[in-house]
Amino acid sequence: MRITDSYMSSNFINNLQSNLKNLSKVQNQLSSLKEVSKSSDNPMLVSEIMDLNNSIIQNEEYMSTIKDSIGFSNMQDSAYDAATKSLSRIRTLIQQSGTDTVNNEDRLLIKAEVEAEIKTLTDALNTNFGGKYIFSGLNTTTKPFSIQTDANGKMTGLNYAGTTDATSTGNLPRRIAQGVQIELKTDGRKLLNEQGNAAQPDNLGTFLSDVITALETGDVEALSGDLLGRVDKEIDNIVTQRAENGAVFNRLEASKERNTSENLNLESMRSDKEDIDLAEKFMEYTMEKTAYEASLAMGTKILSTSILDYL
Template sequence: MRIANSVVYGDFINNLNLNASTVQDTMHKLSSGKAVSKSSDDPLAAAKIMDYTKALAQNKTYGNTISDSQSWTQTQDSALSSVSTALTRIRSLIQSSANGTNSADEIQANKDEISASLSTMVDALNTSYGDRYVFAGQSTDTKPFSLTKDANGEITGLSYAGSNSNLTREISEGVNLDLATNGSQLMQPTTNGASATVSGNYTKATDLNDYIGKLMTNLNSIIKDPSDKTAQTNLSNGLLADLDNFTNSMVNARTNIGAIENRLQASASLNTSQNLALSQDKSNVQNVDVAQTYMQYQNQMTAYRSTLAMGTKIMQTTILDYL
């Protein structure tokens, strides 16, 4: 049976285009490094790649949240360290003021330094991370603490303007973590001793606002009368004991923040591991095996060159070949 030249030429052109397309596709994979560049390459693989891409983006968001929360807790710990330092200094000044040997001027000097230390403490409690206050509860744009003063500018107490709830962060899918941002808890002593008598006529302070008011009242009493035994006793017993409770409250808050930081560190390690696993799984689906694909390319080029070689022989055929 005689086969027309047009059939031979057509078959050659089809094979040539097929081999060229296959070579071009393999060259694209080698140059891009991707086995799947569009959904038509492999619909099932493309769907998996989209899922991995979404999971990686979500995991990155969680990672950023964890990193931000770690910086937040570190800022809180540093602030409470400054608060504890200020409270330690205030304790020393209270002891000095209660010994009964100081003059009114010396007590006034101690009171002035206590006032300065209280201002330092409040500045630390008003520490911000970026433009967000770290002890303002969920009202992070509200300055939480401020010293209250009378008409003469004398400190009378401490007020809190933040919210009474912690700031919640989602650190992984379905896992939420509360940051210790509720500053109202820092106003409370470690023991619930409201209206409990400590010594003489002194009753335990209910919170820092009450404590500062009692402290300033007794200091003013001694400044007016350095021999005021009641005020001296209040300073040396009740006010010192109360201050220790508030200092312990700050220590407990730092301990809680440390526990949160440890959990965030563990979450950060897990997030990194998940990111590596997801990246590897995506790479296994999307990226080419360079060695294997290059071998395929070599084989395809051999077939392509063979097709070209056969084409030159077909194209050289003339009617003289049939004579």
């Protein structure tokens, strides 16, 4: 095979361009501190990095949901605490008025305090978090509880305007991880503690109404007997609901820790694929630069050859 000057020149230029391309690639990696800057650099690696980026974004969205749910659950715990304190105070007042040492005038004063505690209890059950009522089921924008009164303004029970569909749990679902869902305990019907039926309702509202009636009429037997026993059941129900909410809170806290750990792992995996090893890349740059400069030096000898060199 005959090697011509033009062949040598062409081969030199191709090699020089190749070395320059390699040098430019390493320079870009050093300046950006990234292995790839566009998909054509390494399509498979770019695809893996994009998948990791999507996983990290999704994980951060889950973390946002978890934090919001923890705040929601904390607010519920505060509401349960306030409700328990109100019912405990009502229990104390029932116990005080259920003796013959208290006259009817005193019972009317106690009645006024009980009515105030009922309003406080209702306010606690109507607690709002971030524009959402915490005990209204799925109807989060609807105020769940209101005091029901007759024409004379006397309390007759509690109205509930939250989720009433018998086929629904009334709890608010939240997705906290891939394929993992948790339900916030937002069903206010549980707080009413229904024990009767449609014909003879017996719940928190009717109990409070019976307390008001007994205080008005001076029914010591009811105050010291049935009503005192019923208030303990209502307090126990609130405590039970609070315990269930505590279990949800603990699960959310565990999910938060797991999410943080997963996010760190994903960030580490992305860094391994996306970020360069600075020392290693600088050594590669030095080698590519040396190769390019050597090509230039050799090129000056090849291209400087003329016909006089052969005479």
